[in-house]
Amino acid sequence: MDMAEKPYHHGDLRAALLAAAEKELTEKGVEGFSLRSVAKRAGVSHAAPAHHFGDTGGLLTTLAAEGFTQFQNTLDAREIGATDPREKAVRAGLGYLEFAVARPALFRLIFSSARPDFASADLIAAANRAYDHLVELVTTLGGGETDVIALWATSHGLADLSAGNKMRTLQGKSRDAREALIRAVLMRSLPKDAG
Amino acid sequence: MDMAEKPYHHGDLRAALLAAAEKELTEKGVEGFSLRSVAKRAGVSHAAPAHHFGDTGGLLTTLAAEGFTQFQNTLDAREIGATDPREKAVRAGLGYLEFAVARPALFRLIFSSARPDFASADLIAAANRAYDHLVELVTTLGGGETDVIALWATSHGLADLSAGNKMRTLQGKSRDAREALIRAVLMRSLPKDAG
């Protein structure tokens, strides 16, 4: 009967708290996020998270940094198998949107929240990786700064509006029709063909 | 000595609460918004807002509906004086961005928050007005659904990223250079010229 009698030391509470925090975030959203609730999920006292993350902002900052990496991974996964650089850029945009729709709370935490500390080194590093990748995509197409901004703004606009269910004209369509439409929009934000 | 001895009945508490709520919003943001703090600003008891707005969500819903109208007014003001329909559309996009940068908290409340009740009739009406205007702008240019989505997504992406200080490449520029860049990006999302 000595099975997991809740030892005083958790073992890997930090990871457990992060996992619990992500659940809390997806269920309650950024605005309903509660640190005490996260502690309950992890089966630990309400003040336990403080030791690992300082305060709520610290936890959300770590979560945002991790989320940013997962965000970039989603884009990378979409690009795999695309040889044409234009197709690669379009797929990156599709991945941007996919992440926003699949995990809107995490997306909002990263791009539209004031709770994480965006001066954090980890968060800055993760954000820079994503931005550098975007720049590389566009420069490969022979594009410049204007093109970077165009592709980013279009992708982000589509993603944010979709994450918030604001663009209902997109949801009344089949998956294929929707993707075709989005592809057409993304194409327009790409650099003019050098052909 | 009878000068404004705080009468029991405020007179127009509803309007005063809305004004206080907007201040609270701009100072604390959506995530730091406190109903009791709003009541204090208006010099009234902590439960006074409930009678006029029900709960916090009700107040934020009314604020969002008003904000949406102000948002549309900003776009309209920018369009005044433009004869060319393409220039009109571009100016609408510039107004979109202007509003987001000038009043980021209100912008976030409208587009990126889960706290207002977006099933509210007033809020839906205000949102539809803005959307209809966008559609009109685009159809005047001979554009269709794809063009509507393109212009909206681009404008919204620029606006949201600017409101959150995410696009730092834009801020390192002079006002004129920035506007030129944004104009170029917006142009690209417009329907192909019929010429």
Place this chain on the structure above:
DNA sequence: ACCTTATCTTGACAGTGTCAGGATTATGCG
């Protein structure tokens, strides 16, 4: 063995949203 350190708990405090009930004033009706 023992001291130090990391980890986690308990308890407290101020602040929050919301509900119930009471106080005060305006309003309509006789």
Place this chain on the structure above:
DNA sequence: CGCATAATCCTGACACTGTCAAGATAAGGT
């Protein structure tokens, strides 16, 4: 005008939140 009714606002309470201080427990190094 007088009064019942309704609208408006306040007080007090409850559960919940984040954060701090102080203590309990366990791990690790010397």
